[in-house]
Amino acid sequence: MNGDGLTVRDLRVTFDGFTAVDGVDLDILPGDLRFLIGPNGAGKTTVVDAVTGLVKATGSVRFGGEEMLGRPVHRIARNGIGRTFQTATVFEELTVLQNLDIAAGAGRSALTMLRRRRDVPEPVVRALETTGLTGLRDRPAGVLAHGQKQWLEIGMLLVQDVRLLLLDEPVAGMSHDEREATGELLRRIGEDRTVVVIEHDMDFMRSFARSVTVLHAGKVLKQGTVAEVQADARVQEVYLGRATEPEPAGGPEPAAVPATVAEEA
Numbered sequence: 288m289n290g291d292g293l294t295v296r297d298l299r300v301t302f303d304g305f306t307a308v309d310g311v312d313l314d315i316l317p318g319d320l321r322f323l324i325g326p327n328g329a330g331k332t333t334v335v336d337a338v339t340g341l342v343k344a345t346g347s348v349r350f351g352g353e354e355m356l357g358r359p360v361h362r363i364a365r366n367g368i369g370r371t372f373q374t375a376t377v378f379e380e381l382t383v384l385q386n387l388d389i390a391a392g393a394g395r396s397a398l399t400m401l402r403r404r405r406d407v408p409e410p411v412v413r414a415l416e417t418t419g420l421t422g423l424r425d426r427p428a429g430v431l432a433h434g435q436k437q438w439l440e441i442g443m444l445l446v447q448d449v450r451l452l453l454l455d456e457p458v459a460g461m462s463h464d465e466r467e468a469t470g471e472l473l474r475r476i477g478e479d480r481t482v483v484v485i486e487h488d489m490d491f492m493r494s495f496a497r498s499v500t501v502l503h504a505g506k507v508l509k510q511g512t513v514a515e516v517q518a519d520a521r522v523q524e525v526y527l528g529r530a531t532e533p534e535p536a537g538g539p540e541p542a543a544v545p546a547t548v549a550e551e552a
């Protein structure tokens with residue numbers, strides 16, 4: 288296993304007296320591809336917000352042997368933790384290459400980065416190859432397909448040498464082919480980095496997760512392999528309980544977890 292692991296202990300986040308994250312423990316081994324699943328409002332995004340310093344939290348978040356909690360956002364990022372949001376945040380007017388260059392370009396002048404470059408830095412070349420965007424490097428990011436924008440955003444983390452990637456619903460709104468390509472991309476990235484994926488898409492989770500954490504009402508309900516999580520009675524209950532609730536766009540089939548368990552039983 289490569290990369291750095293993430294160890295979270297007794298993580299708690301409250302918003303005006305409401306406890307959104309209620310004593311979460313996570314052990315994510317180096318090189319893991321961990322899926323964080325759970326019903327709407329379970330606290331998934333808030334856990335990632337706490338790990339990346341966007342919300343105040345108590346407890347402990349250790350990465351690469353160091354405590355992250357209490358550090359400002361930019362220092363956590365400098366320690367090799369990067370994230371994407373549900374909506375891709377690329378510079379639409381700039382080319383793919385310029386987006387990657389800017390992400391990689393701490394210390395270089397804006398003019399240098401915006402100039403069409405003959406010698407593309409090695410990390411940018413690697414990120415273009417890894418994300419499959421080499422052929423699109425001179426296109427404005429704004430014309431990319433939805434999936435390609437997500438891949439560019441992941442590429443922007445790769446050029447920053449992020450060792451822990453936290454991805455918030457990376458395949459939401461993607462076509463079937465884009466989902467498959469994204470799963471393969473996560474596998475490639477996971478060869479030398481640790482990846483955590485928040486996801487509602489249960490088919491995607493089943494295909495690509497190495498391990499799974501199920502959150503419910505701010506707590507860890509179950510942690511284990513896909514098979515272990517699917518076989519857990521409490522997990523089935525939580526998903527059956529939401530079978531009548533509306534799903535977000537691109538979300539899973541209601542009761543997707545128990546349906547599979549039933550097939551296997």
Ligand SMILES: Nc1ncnc2c1ncn2[C@@H]1O[C@H](COP(=O)(O)OP(=O)(O)OP(=O)(O)O)[C@@H](O)[C@H]1O
Nearest residue numbers: 302305306307325326327328329330331332333334
């Ligand atoms: N800034 C905030 N202020 C107040 N409450 C918040 C804030 N952010 C999140 N919450 C609440 O905390 C709970 C957990 O939200 P969170 O977004 O982490 O859930 P989630 O599991 O990511 O849900 P989803 O799958 O819908 O994105 C929800 O009840 C939400 O309304």
